[in-house]
Amino acid sequence: MTEHSNPSKPPTIRDVAREAGVSKSLVSLVFNGGENVSEERRKRVLHAAELLGYRPNLVAQSLSAGRRDVVAILVANLHNPLFAEIVSAAKARLVEAGQRTLIVSAQVDDDDGSAVLDRDNIAILRDLRPSGLIAVGTIRGFAELADLTATIPTVVASAMDTTKDVVAVVRSDDNTGLDLVVAHLAEQGVEQIAFIGGDGSRVSASREAAFRAAAARHGFGDNARVERADFTEADARRAVAELLTQGRLPQAIIAMNDLTAIGVISALEAAGVSVPGDCLVTGYDDTMLAAIPRISLTSVDPDNRRIGSAAAEALLASAEGRVGEVLVTPRLVVRGSSHAA
Amino acid sequence: MTEHSNPSKPPTIRDVAREAGVSKSLVSLVFNGGENVSEERRKRVLHAAELLGYRPNLVAQSLSAGRRDVVAILVANLHNPLFAEIVSAAKARLVEAGQRTLIVSAQVDDDDGSAVLDRDNIAILRDLRPSGLIAVGTIRGFAELADLTATIPTVVASAMDTTKDVVAVVRSDDNTGLDLVVAHLAEQGVEQIAFIGGDGSRVSASREAAFRAAAARHGFGDNARVERADFTEADARRAVAELLTQGRLPQAIIAMNDLTAIGVISALEAAGVSVPGDCLVTGYDDTMLAAIPRISLTSVDPDNRRIGSAAAEALLASAEGRVGEVLVTPRLVVRGSSHAA
DNA sequence: ATGAAAGCGCTAACAG
DNA sequence: CTGTTAGCGCTTTCAT
Numbered sequence: 280m281t282e283h284s285n286p287s288k289p290p291t292i293r294d295v296a297r298e299a300g301v302s303k304s305l306v307s308l309v310f311n312g313g314e315n316v317s318e319e320r321r322k323r324v325l326h327a328a329e330l331l332g333y334r335p336n337l338v339a340q341s342l343s344a345g346r347r348d349v350v351a352i353l354v355a356n357l358h359n360p361l362f363a364e365i366v367s368a369a370k371a372r373l374v375e376a377g378q379r380t381l382i383v384s385a386q387v388d389d390d391d392g393s394a395v396l397d398r399d400n401i402a403i404l405r406d407l408r409p410s411g412l413i414a415v416g417t418i419r420g421f422a423e424l425a426d427l428t429a430t431i432p433t434v435v436a437s438a439m440d441t442t443k444d445v446v447a448v449v450r451s452d453d454n455t456g457l458d459l460v461v462a463h464l465a466e467q468g469v470e471q472i473a474f475i476g477g478d479g480s481r482v483s484a485s486r487e488a489a490f491r492a493a494a495a496r497h498g499f500g501d502n503a504r505v506e507r508a509d510f511t512e513a514d515a516r517r518a519v520a521e522l523l524t525q526g527r528l529p530q531a532i533i534a535m536n537d538l539t540a541i542g543v544i545s546a547l548e549a550a551g552v553s554v555p556g557d558c559l560v561t562g563y564d565d566t567m568l569a570a571i572p573r574i575s576l577t578s579v580d581p582d583n584r585r586i587g588s589a590a591a592e593a594l595l596a597s598a599e600g601r602v603g604e605v606l607v608t609p610r611l612v613v614r615g616s617s618h619a620a
Numbered sequence: 621m622t623e624h625s626n627p628s629k630p631p632t633i634r635d636v637a638r639e640a641g642v643s644k645s646l647v648s649l650v651f652n653g654g655e656n657v658s659e660e661r662r663k664r665v666l667h668a669a670e671l672l673g674y675r676p677n678l679v680a681q682s683l684s685a686g687r688r689d690v691v692a693i694l695v696a697n698l699h700n701p702l703f704a705e706i707v708s709a710a711k712a713r714l715v716e717a718g719q720r721t722l723i724v725s726a727q728v729d730d731d732d733g734s735a736v737l738d739r740d741n742i743a744i745l746r747d748l749r750p751s752g753l754i755a756v757g758t759i760r761g762f763a764e765l766a767d768l769t770a771t772i773p774t775v776v777a778s779a780m781d782t783t784k785d786v787v788a789v790v791r792s793d794d795n796t797g798l799d800l801v802v803a804h805l806a807e808q809g810v811e812q813i814a815f816i817g818g819d820g821s822r823v824s825a826s827r828e829a830a831f832r833a834a835a836a837r838h839g840f841g842d843n844a845r846v847e848r849a850d851f852t853e854a855d856a857r858r859a860v861a862e863l864l865t866q867g868r869l870p871q872a873i874i875a876m877n878d879l880t881a882i883g884v885i886s887a888l889e890a891a892g893v894s895v896p897g898d899c900l901v902t903g904y905d906d907t908m909l910a911a912i913p914r915i916s917l918t919s920v921d922p923d924n925r926r927i928g929s930a931a932a933e934a935l936l937a938s939a940e941g942r943v944g945e946v947l948v949t950p951r952l953v954v955r956g957s958s959h960a961a
Numbered sequence: 962a963t964g965a966a967a968g969c970g971c972t973a974a975c976a977g
Numbered sequence: 978c979t980g981t982t983a984g985c986g987c988t989t990t991c992a993t
Contacts, residue, residue, distance in 0.1 A: 291986055302964045307988055315962060338679050338747040339986035342969050349740075357695060357704040357723075366698060367729040370738075379740045384695075384723050388708040397711075399690075399720045406679040406970095407744070426630075545913045572886040573914045632970055643980045648972060656978055680970035683985050747986095 290331040299327035310335055337379075341407050349379040350594065351409035355416025355438070356386050356394055361564055361583060362415050365436055368587025369413055376595050381409065385418045396420045401427075411594045414438065415587075417480050432597040436590035437583070439481035447593035447602035450482070451581035451609050453489040457533070459611040460561050460579060461493040464531045467617065469559065471502040473529040475518050475539055478509045486535045486563065504529065508539060515542025516549065523550060528558060531617070537562035537569050540576055544616070559617045575615035582607050631672040640668035651676055678720075682748050690720040691935065692750035696757025696779070697727050697735055702905055702924060703756050706777055709928025710754055717936050722750065726759045737761045742768075752935045755779065756928075758821050773938040777931035778924070780822035788934035788943035791823070792922035792950050794830040798874070800952040801902050801920060802834040805872045808958065810900065814845040814870040816859050816880055827876045827904065845870065849880060856883025857890065864891060869899060872958070878903035878910050881917055885957070900958045916956035923948055 296303045301320055308316050309324045316324075327333075337349070350373050354362050370380045383404055386394040396419065405427055412431050414421060417438040427433070428444050435448045464472055474490040477483035487505060494503035504525070508518035515534075522529065532547075534540035540562030544554050554560050562569055565580035585607050593602045637644045642661055649657055650665045657665075668674075682690070691714050695703050711721045724745055727735040737760070746768055753772050755762065758779040768774070769785050776789045805813055815831040818824035828846060835844035845866070849859035856875075863870065873888075875881035881903030885895050895901050903910055906921035927948050934943045 292988095293986080303987080304964060304966095304989080305962085308963085311988080317962060320962080334743065336683075336747045336986050337744050338683050338749075339969090340988075342677075342679050342683055342971090342985090343987040343989085349744075354698060354725075357698055357707060358701045360699045360701075363698040363729065370728055371731065380738075381744050382698075382725050382728070382738065382741055384698075384725075387711055387723070388704065390712065397721075397723060400723055402675065403678050403690075403722050403748070406677045408679075541912055541914075548913065568909070568912075571882055571909075571915070572889065573882075574912070633972095634970080644971080645973085645981080646979065649979090652972080658978065661979085677970050680985090681972075683969090683987090684971040684973085 289336075290333045292333070292335070294331055295324065295328050295333045298331060299323045338407075348377065349381055349407065349409050350411040350413065350591075351404050351407070352380055352382045353385040353404070353412060353414045353418065354382065355384075355414075355418045356388075357384050359416060361437070361566060364583035365415050365587035365590070368584040369415070369436065369591040370587075372588045372591035373595075376591075378410075378595075381407065385414070385421075394419055396423065411597065413590050413594060414440075415590075417482060432594060434590045434594045434597070434602075436586055437482075437581075439485060441481075446597040447590070447605055449586050449590040449593060449605040449607065451579070451586065452606035453482075453486045454492065455606075456563060456579040456581070456609040456611075457486060457489040458493040458496065459609070460533055460563075460577075461490070461497050461499070463577070463611055463613065463617065464533070464559060464561070465497045465499075467531075467559065469530040470499075471504075471527065471529040472499055472531045472533060473504040473506060473522055474533045474535070475506045475508055475515065475522075475543055476535045477507070477539060483535050490533060502529075508542070510536075510538050510542070512542040512545055515539055516546035519543055519546035519550065523552075528552060531559035531561070533561050535563060537564045537566045537576060537578055540578070540616075541568060541574065544574070544576075555616050555618055561617055565612050569612070569614065577614045577617035578612050579609045580612050581609045630677075631674045633674070633676070635672055636665065636669050636674045639672060640664045679748075689718065690722055690748065690750050691752040691754065691932075692745050692748070693721055693723045694726040694745070694753060694755045694759065695723065696725075696755075696759045697729075698725050700757060702907060703778070705924035706756050706928035706931070709925040710756070710777065710932040711928075713929045713932035714936075717932070719751075719936075722748065726755070726762075735760055737764065752938065754931050754935060755781075756931075758823060773935060775931045775935045775938070775943075777927055778823075778922075780826060782822075787938040788931070788946055790927050790931040790934060790946040790948065792920070792927065793947035794823075794827045795833065796947075797904060797920040797922070797950040797952075798827060798830040799834040799837065800950070801874055801904075801918075802831070802838050802840070804918070804952055804954065804958065805874070805900060805902070806838045806840075808872075808900065810871040811840075812843040812845075812868065812870040813840055813872045813874060814847060814863055815874045815876070816847045816849055816856065816863075816884055817876045818848070818880060819850045824876050831874060843870075849883070851877075851879050851883070853883040853886055856880055857887035860884055860887035860891065864893075869893060872900035872902070874902050876904055878905045878907045878917060878919055881919070881957075882909060882915065885915070885917075896957050896959055902958055906953050910953070910955065918955045918958035919953050920950045921953050922950045 383400045387397045412433040415436045433445045476487040506518040508514040562576045562578040565578040569576035569578040724741045728738045753774040756777045774786045817828040847859040849855040903917045903919040906919040910917035910919040
């Protein structure tokens with residue numbers, strides 16, 4: 280552990296060069312793995328750098344003909360604990376591959392509480408000229424970032440995107456996930472089921488389609504209904520009311536994610552319908568919410584760490600061309616909310 | 621909406637200068653609110669910029685003798701929905717004041733799932749030379765960032781820090797918060813209470829001290845106990861077991877935050893103690909968890925938006941010197957978990 | 962193998 | 978008021 284003697288500004292490449300008695304360029308070479316540097320000089324430089332506590336300035340590096348080793352991870356928002364797992368797994372894989380990462384949030388909540396692109400963050404990211412981009416979660420207005428995705432290899436994780444120029448979309452295999460759920464419910468002897476999907480997001484649409492397919496496959500036919508609700512509890516309540524007034528209450532409700540499921544449970548219970556007594560409920564994502572004993576929600580674990588590492592993998596492989604869609608196989612976590620008993 | 625004609629690289633200040641028939645410097649002046657630019661030239665420049673789709677390169681700006689208008693918001697982690705509110709409120713205030721913001725996460729989860737400083741993020745942030753720093757939440761290893769906090773006006777929000785050189789620490793007034801809780805519990809006729817604090821964090825310690833003071837104030841004397849647990853459910857269970865084996869079960873347990881409270885409830889119910897029937901429980905933070913009907917946890921709302929804006933305010937006022945500690949007054953949100961009835 | 966020199970995009974004195 | 982000239986810290990030809 281050595282201290283750098285100059286108390287004011289951080290040392291620059293020039294300071295190191297002077298200390299080592301070599302030129303700037305040589306220092307740069309050493310720090311960028313240049314092969315053709317004499318062992319002696321290399322040592323001198325490294326030693327001087329250590330002595331001074333020199334760290335290359337990333338901003339300068341990026342300005343000067345973009346460095347190709349920093350990957351930006353754009354997180355949809357700071358709310359969703361889900362994303363944290365994906366991000367850390369992706370980062371771990373990237374670091375392993377010798378890449379630097381910059382993790383920034385893509386959206387902020389404006390005054391109305393709705394998410395909007397964080398233009399400041401995006402602008403800085405753009406100017407940093409990252410070598411790659413991983414977008415985690417559904418980002419509203421992601422299409423506006425076309426100038427980025429067109430230039431920079433981009434992978435979308437845990438979201439869907441139609442943009443032609445993303446290297447890969449890595450997400451949970453909704454078909455398998457919903458099949459697991461429907462099969463489980465069928466096993467419990469359920470005969471009428473309903474799906475409560477979300478807002479207009481593509482993920483929601485995909486899960487809805489997956490539900491319809493799974494329901495058909497398991498012979499539910501007309502006994503499978505679909506309702507929509509955004510993620511607010513108020514809206515879940517509305518959707519449930521809808522379901523209730525349509526006559527018969529389904530014996531099970533499949534929510535597109537855990538948050539919606541909790542809204543559904545709340546709405547059902549507020550209406551005097553007990554869960555799982557009178558109606559089973561399942562979620563998707565297997566967030567920590569699902570595991571809380573009082574909630575004990577059967578949910579689909581999408582294996583977020585695998586999604587994250589697969590996204591990183593896809594990006595690293597992007598040199599070899601488009602990867603396309605990577606579907607990560609989920610597994611069902613059965614809890615109290617789906618045991619009629 | 622105009623397109624820039626050059627399909628390859630984004631336009632630079634030079635392109636704009638050429639297009640407008642002026643010098644680089646003039647363009648720079650126009651974009652930095654220079655007063656002494658003739659109206660005509662200014663228009664020409666603005667028009668050329670618009671035409672080309674020019675956006676100043678922030679990285680270049682920051683490299684070239686630091687711009688003084690970008691504030692970095694360092695978020696402890698991506699898990700805690702709490703922070704999202706603080707961040708967005710702080711950002712809103714900053715934007716209002718004409719500041720740019722960069723929101724980055726300060727920590728990542730390593731393989732063990734424990735949080736560590738995200739050195740990449742920090743390094744980039746440092747090199748960007750932000751004009752100010754707002755650290756949101758307790759960041760492990762924050763002390764290692766001393767070189768930053770020593771140089772850059774820093775405000776800590778929703779955490780405590782002893783570093784001498786932070787401009788301000790903005791946090792919930794724990795004393796008031798816990799007094800509200802204890803008073804409420806006393807009103808319910810509770811005679812023995814216990815506090816379950818957390819890991820070794822300063823916030824936890826502060827709330828524990830606040831609890832002791834409030835308990836004394838409300839005449840609990842020896843009937844107030846303290847137990848510790850980290851935020852895992854397993855540990856909450858252990859702490860509760862501890863409490864149970866100490867003989868009498870307290871009539872109410874005050875948890876240092878909502879997450880711990882939920883662990884406590886789970887542990888109590890697993891031990892056959894009903895909440896709120898046999899024991900009342902309260903939390904702190906008023907997260908969305910508390911509002912879930914099945915949880916219905918009485919909690920202290922710290923008013924995160926005010927914490928965020930106050931932090932921004934303190935930073936903006938930092939020119940006028942150290943602000944010190946800003947305590948934001950919380951309010952109690954009473955829910956089912958604290959109604960013996 | 963090494964150094965000199967020319968930028969990356971921008972700002973900031975400094976002259977005109 | 979406007980243009981010229983130096984850099985910010987680093988990479989990268991291009992000579993040597």
